[in-house]
Amino acid sequence: MPPKGMVVIDKDRCKGCGVCVATCPFGVLALSPEFNRYGYNVAAMAAPEKCTGCTMCAQMCPDAAIEVYLYRPAKEAV
Amino acid sequence: MKVLMRGNEAMAEAAIRAGCRTYFGYPITPQNEILEYMAAHLPAVGGACVQAESEVAAINMCYGAAAAGVRTLTSSSSPGISLKMEGISYLAGARLPVVIINVMRAGPGLGNIAPAQGDYFQATKGGGHGDYRLIVLAPSTVQEAAELVMLAFELADRYRVPAMILADGMLGQMMEPVELPPPIPPERIPPKPWALTGAKGRPPNVVSSFDLDPHRFREILRGLWDVYRQIQRDEVRWEEYQTEDAELVLVAYGTMGRICRTVVRRARREGLRVGLFRPITLWPFPSEPLRRLSARVPVFLTVELSAGQMWEDVRLSVDGRAQTPFYGELGGVVPTPEEILNEVKKYVRG
Structure with a gap:
């Protein structure tokens, strides 16, 4: 099944606290080896195919650093 | 608000x-x-x-x-x-x-x-x-x-x-x-x-940390x-939490202080008489209240995110009247309440 959602993380607002990683019911997120400008390991989609777009991560993020987008079937051409 | x-x-x-x-x-x-x-x-x-x-x-x-x-x-x-x-x-x-x-x-x-x-x-x-x-x-x-x-x-x-x-x-x-x-x-x-x-209209002030005369500097x-x-x-400030009947008192400050507060609540749920002594002023260190507490509490477990630094002030304050073990983590690792509770259970039984 294709992923239903996509998580977009504002890297410079992320402090790598891992609350989203712990919250995600499907194990989509993990802290990546990538650093932001403050030196924090930012959260990233480690298993994007599992994302349902439930937005739990965005609701829990203490720094409002997460946006979640839902995939919709492409509209038919008019 | x-x-x-x-x-x-x-x-x-x-x-x-x-x-x-x-x-x-x-x-x-x-x-x-x-x-x-x-x-x-x-x-x-x-x-x-x-x-x-x-x-x-x-x-x-x-x-x-x-x-x-x-x-x-x-x-x-x-x-x-x-x-x-x-x-x-x-x-x-x-x-x-x-x-x-x-x-x-x-x-x-x-x-x-x-x-x-x-x-x-x-x-x-x-x-x-x-x-x-x-x-x-x-x-x-x-x-x-x-x-x-x-x-x-x-x-x-x-x-x-x-x-x-x-x-x-x-x-x-x-x-x-x-x-x-x-x-x-x-x-x-x-x-x-x-x-x-x-210094207009008044004698000049001097702000300095310098005095070449040892006797004069001694007086300063x-x-x-x-x-x-x-x-x-x-100006000594500290907080005590559930220490009244405690058989073990956790001594912790800052972030460890709040984690140890959770440890106290969990320990109490399991019937363990555990309290928390949280220094708010680290200098002046609350030696006297800790000394008073050590007259009736047998164990003071110091918990820090270090190899044991405040621990020295705890030991100086308790001065041999009680056991003073230490539990700490290094390198930026923060212990969980469960890990600290396991350490507590080495010293108290429900």
Whole structure:
């Protein structure tokens, strides 16, 4: 099944606290080896195919650093 | 009204409300938000925020501003505080009431940016050279961080002693609801007749830490230590939680203090009589209340994010009247309540 959602993380607002990683019911997120400008390991989609777009991560993020987008079937051409 | 704020931002806002009108700093994680907040908000109240060329420059700018009688703040994290230490010794020697925030990270050296409490010795035992102390306040919530910043400015001014807020990366980055204390009106800040405000119509003031005559300098330092003893007598602060019937008392400050509060609640649910003793002033250390408690409590388990630094003050206070084991973590690792509870169970049974 294709992923239903996509998580977009504002890297410079992320402090790598891992609350989203712990919250995600499907194990989509993990802290990546990538650093932001403050030196924090930012959260990233480690298993994007599992994302349902439930937005739990965005609701829990203490720094409002997460946006979640839902995939919709492409509209038919008019 | 409560607002949701990051620890660093709450401390910065509290400083402005305390009448702080100059801030000098240099960026370092995990305390960058203090500099960012001051840059954004100090000019609006007629203050000045300078990102200095280095930590050494920043602390010496504080020296100048404080000598002119202005409430002034600097902040950094462990390696940056090491760089400021020479200047802090000079502040102590010249009796300049600067407030310094240390949002501790793991060391030694460059270490990492995770929360730690390895700067206790540096903060409370000197750090810089010479016979001096700092007033050291250790908040364990964002609310308390804001309140202690206000208190730090008040105490620093009252005693003409620099004051340090010893926070850590957890507290600096954590977001919590905070009820900000009301701003102090400028007229309520006591005047500073010793400040360098221009000597027109009065004898000149001298602000200096320098005296080549050992006997004269001894008298200055004796006066300074009279002040320190007064602070030790009047300004000790601590919190006790469920210590009344405790068979084991956890001793922890800052972030570890709040985690140990959770440990106490879980231990009580399991029928273990555990309490918490949380020093709020690390200097002056609450030795006397701890000593009193040691007359009836058989075990004091000190828990720190270090190899055991405050532990030494706990042992000096308990002075052999009770067991004083230690549990700590290193390198920025924060122990969970479960891990600490397992350690507690080595000493108490339900």
